[in-house]
Amino acid sequence: xxxxxxxxxxxxxxxxxxxxxxxxxxxxxxxxxxxxxxxxxxxxxxxxxxxxxxxxxxxxxxxxxxxxxxxxxxxxxxxxxxxxxxxxxxxxxxxxxxxxxxxxxxxxxxxxxxxxxxxxxxxxxxxxxxxxxxxxxxxxxxxxxxxxxxxxxxxxxxxxxxxxxxxxxxxxxxxxxxxxxxxxxxxxxxxxxxxxxxxxxxxxxxxxxxxxxxxxxxxxxxxxxxxxxxxxxxxxxxxxxxxxxxxxxxxxxxxxxxxxxxxxxxxxxxxxxxxxxxxxxxxxxxxxxxxxxxxxxxxx
Amino acid sequence: xxxxxxxxxxxxxxxxxxxxxxxxxxxxxxxxxxxxxxxxxxxxxxxxxxxxxxxxxxxxxxxxxxxxxxxxxxxxxxxxxxxxxxxxxxxxxxxxxxxxxxxxxxxxxxxxxxxxxxxxxxxxxxxxxxxxxxxxxxxxxxxxxxxxxxxxxxxxxxxxxxxxxxxxxxxxxxxxxxxxxxxxxxxxxxxxxxxxxxxxxxxxxxxxxxxxxxxxxxxxxxxxxxxxxxxxxxxxxxxxxxxxxxxxxxxxxxxxxxxxxxxxxxxxxxxxxxxxxxxxxxxxxxxxxxxxxxxxxxxxxxxxxxxxxxxxxxxxxxxxxx
Numbered sequence: 001x002x003x004x005x006x007x008x009x010x011x012x013x014x015x016x017x018x019x020x021x022x023x024x025x026x027x028x029x030x031x032x033x034x035x036x037x038x039x040x041x042x043x044x045x046x047x048x049x050x051x052x053x054x055x056x057x058x059x060x061x062x063x064x065x066x067x068x069x070x071x072x073x074x075x076x077x078x079x080x081x082x083x084x085x086x087x088x089x090x091x092x093x094x095x096x097x098x099x100x101x102x103x104x105x106x107x108x109x110x111x112x113x114x115x116x117x118x119x120x121x122x123x124x125x126x127x128x129x130x131x132x133x134x135x136x137x138x139x140x141x142x143x144x145x146x147x148x149x150x151x152x153x154x155x156x157x158x159x160x161x162x163x164x165x166x167x168x169x170x171x172x173x174x175x176x177x178x179x180x181x182x183x184x185x186x187x188x189x190x191x192x193x194x195x196x197x198x199x200x201x202x203x204x205x206x207x208x209x210x211x212x213x214x215x216x217x218x219x220x221x222x223x224x225x226x227x228x229x230x231x232x233x234x235x236x237x238x239x240x241x242x243x244x245x246x247x248x249x250x251x252x253x254x255x256x257x258x259x260x261x262x263x264x265x266x267x268x269x270x271x272x273x274x275x276x277x278x279x280x281x282x283x284x285x286x287x288x289x290x291x292x293x294x295x296x297x298x299x300x
Numbered sequence: 301x302x303x304x305x306x307x308x309x310x311x312x313x314x315x316x317x318x319x320x321x322x323x324x325x326x327x328x329x330x331x332x333x334x335x336x337x338x339x340x341x342x343x344x345x346x347x348x349x350x351x352x353x354x355x356x357x358x359x360x361x362x363x364x365x366x367x368x369x370x371x372x373x374x375x376x377x378x379x380x381x382x383x384x385x386x387x388x389x390x391x392x393x394x395x396x397x398x399x400x401x402x403x404x405x406x407x408x409x410x411x412x413x414x415x416x417x418x419x420x421x422x423x424x425x426x427x428x429x430x431x432x433x434x435x436x437x438x439x440x441x442x443x444x445x446x447x448x449x450x451x452x453x454x455x456x457x458x459x460x461x462x463x464x465x466x467x468x469x470x471x472x473x474x475x476x477x478x479x480x481x482x483x484x485x486x487x488x489x490x491x492x493x494x495x496x497x498x499x500x501x502x503x504x505x506x507x508x509x510x511x512x513x514x515x516x517x518x519x520x521x522x523x524x525x526x527x528x529x530x531x532x533x534x535x536x537x538x539x540x541x542x543x544x545x546x547x548x549x550x551x552x553x554x555x556x557x558x559x560x561x562x563x564x565x566x567x568x569x570x571x572x573x574x575x576x577x578x579x580x581x582x583x584x585x586x587x588x589x590x591x592x593x594x595x596x597x598x599x600x601x602x603x604x605x606x607x608x609x610x611x612x613x614x615x616x617x618x619x620x621x622x
Contacts, residue, residue, distance in 0.1 A: 007414035011403065018402035094398030099459075102362050102392045103415035104384050288364050289382040 007105070008113030009120065012087075016121055029075060029125045033132050036071040040064055064136035066228045069150055072129060073157060073224055076122055080158050081182035083121060084165030086175035087114040088286060093175065101288060108283040111170070115162035115279065122158045126151060146231055153227055153268075157220055160271050163278035164189070170285040189274075193219040213238075213254045217263070217270040226263050236263060314376070315340040315467055315498040316361070321370035323356050323522075330356040332522035333370070338500065338515070340375075340466075343493040345509035346502035347613060348519035354502040355395070357519070358471050361500075362392045375466050388416065391460030395472040399444040399452060405431070406440050409459060416463040423462070430458040434488060450481025454488060461492075468492065468499045474508060486512055506613055518613060533612060542567070543585075545574040545592075546601030554597040561588065572600075 016022050044060045088111070091097035100110060130147070137144060164185045165178070172178040196212040216222040222237070229237045238258035257263045284290050316338040323331040331353040338344045346354045359365040361372050363382030372381050379385035400408070406427060413423030431437045434454040439447060447455065453473060460468060473489070474482045486508055493499055493512070503509050509516060510530060517527035526533055547554050554574060558564050563579040578585070589602055 004414070004417075007411050010414070011400065011407070011411045014407060015400050015402045094400070095394065095396055096398050096400070098359075098364055098394055099392065099397060099412075099456075100415070101364055102387060102390065103412060104387050104417055104463075105415045287382075289366050289380075 006109060006113035006116060008100075008110060009117045012114070012117035013120060016117075022121075022124070025079075026125060026128055030128060030132070032075060033068065033071060033129045037064065037068060037132050037135065040067040062136060062142050062232075065133070065142055065146065066232060068129075068133050068136060069228070070224070072126060072133075072154065073220075076126070076154055076157055077161055077186075077220070080118055080122060080161035081165035081168070081186070082179055083118040084114060084162045085169045085172075085178035085182045087118070087166060088169035088282070089172050089175045089178045090169075092173060097286075101286070106283070107287040108279070111166050111279055111282045111286065114169075115159060115166055118162040118165070119155060119158040122154065123151075126154050142231075149227075149231070153224070156268055156271055159275045160189075160220060160278075161186075163275040163282070167278045167282040167285070170282040190219060190221055211253050217257075217267045218274050219267075220271060223264065223267040223271060226267065230261055230264060236260075238263065314338070315342070315374065316500065317371075317373040318357070318361070319371045319373075321357065321360060321372065322368045323353070323360060323365065324368040329522050331360070331367075334519075334522070334524050335370075336517055336524060336527055338498065340498050341493075341496050342515055343489065343499045343513045344501070345513035345516040346500060346519065347504075347506060347509060347516055348502075351521075352519040353522040354519055355471055356522075358392075358469055358500070358502055362390055362469060363387060364392075388463060389466045391463070391465035391468045393453070393456045393460045393468070393470040393473055395475050397452070397456055399447075401443075401445050403444050404441055405436065405444055405447070405455060408444050408455065409462060412459050413462050418463065426462055427458075430461055433461075433491070434458045435484070448481070450477050450484060453477060453481065453485060457485075457488060457492075461497075466498060468497055470499065470501045472503055473501060474503060474505055482508065542605040543576050543578050544601070544603050544605060545576070545599065547572055547574065548598040548600045550592075550595065550597035553595045554592055557591055557595045557597070558588075561591075564588075 041061075041064065044063065048060060088097065091100060101107070105113075133147065133150075136142065137147070165182045168178040168181040168185060169175070172181055193215045196215050197209050200209050200212040226237050229235055236258040238254060257266060314337050316336070318334055318336040321331055321334040322329065334353070334357060346358070348354045356365065360367045360381065361374075363386060367381070374386060374389045377385055377389070403411070406424075409427040409430070410420065410423050413426070414420070418426075427440070428437070431440055434457055436447075436451060436455055436458065439451065439455075444452065444455065457468075457470070457473070460470075470489070473485055477485060482505070489499060489501065489512055501509065501513065513530060515527070515529045516533065518525045518533075545554065545558075551569070551572075551574075555566065555569055558566060558574065558576060563584075565577045567575045567577060569575075578588075580588075585602075585604075589599065592599060
């Protein structure tokens, strides 16, 4: 079977590659990453010169990895919705979307193509930032495979952020509204998933948050916290003594999920599932045969 | 007159069957029980004032809008509107379309060819042929956004033909084009029609449609008022026979004698001209002239107004087009 490129991915990459925005975007990305690296290095150096420090700066350099990784995660989380939220609404604004819908591409292929092209564009940035990331590895203490795992998580985060953006893009007529709605959606995924846990803690004064934490499987913040905790210490954020959630405080299921790397894998699966649902919702919304009677189209 | 089937009488097999199509937006009915059959190889003009429901009908046929009721069939298939089978049969050219920055003409064609699942070698070959057909061969390596509006419109026609659709649908293809580009577009469509393509055009420019199309459908307020061959509809409208009588002297006598005749309705009386509608047979016209001469009316001219698509349209819809 011949493997076919999604035509939208091909077109988006062609158009992006010729755009000045890509060059400026790469420049800005590298600049932010370099600044973060230098600031982190400076803090590590200063702390190693203090009276109480052993003076071994090299032992602390491995912390450059989580610092740079978190910086990249934040940048990716911020820019992916901007790329995807304007994708469908941008096509509508350009009046190219109707033509796209009259072709043999299914609405799902169209939205998937848009998200895939956003993920690939993000990978340009991440790969370009690899040499800076790799500086954290030269001192040893970290396995090179961590870089690969990190790239996988970035793809996962890009897919989730892209799916949020594409759904908002399908819901809104204007790109700017779609971008704003995407960040509002972020608040739901990143913030409101904590709500059941906080409600249980504060409303019932319970000592045990129980299974109200399970909604956090969909939360990328907790996913990354657990991911870095596993990589750097081999411990789970739920099981570490003195952490916010000790084993006594979490429920039975959450406790068992915190063993080994189960939470990371299950959370990744949940995030992928959520992304798929969002993609399907976006495809349903853009399908003219599914949408309701709608508004009358104004002629330009 | 039954509008259904009126166009295809005595001609080829049907290409587009629209049956009892309705589209409601809340309480507003954009398309009201529209039925229309267009035979294969026709160049059909969809005429109507703004808001008549032409674009809505076209968007439903192309699978861009869900109908509230009724059915659409193309080429005799029973596939649902918006299905891949239907999409392969239609080439759609919207009234306005944007382009992508930084995309060349060849890449533009390649992208849409891929969207129809075509092989890249086939796309390349067809792109060459189609760009030649629309006279854009020399623009193949140029960026789409650098083309003129007319060129972009022709490129869009080439794009719509890439998958060799049975039915080409153009929604106001000449809107926003300069006169030269309009002529080029008209020639292109005539050329495609001569190749046997079934084409449906919605337009406001009636003079152009009357030159190009062999059949038309006139819509107003969501309803199809009439549809059929242009000559048949013209004959239908000229059944009213608008006559112009130029009078040198004896105007009062002329008006009086005309008013006395049955089947005559005087529309206007000017200084030297009477315009009237006459329902009688052609042989009665000579008797009418004889009567006026007998009544001492000096006639300098007497002619029957030829029916035009404009006058037909105005009569049926009360205006609204160019």
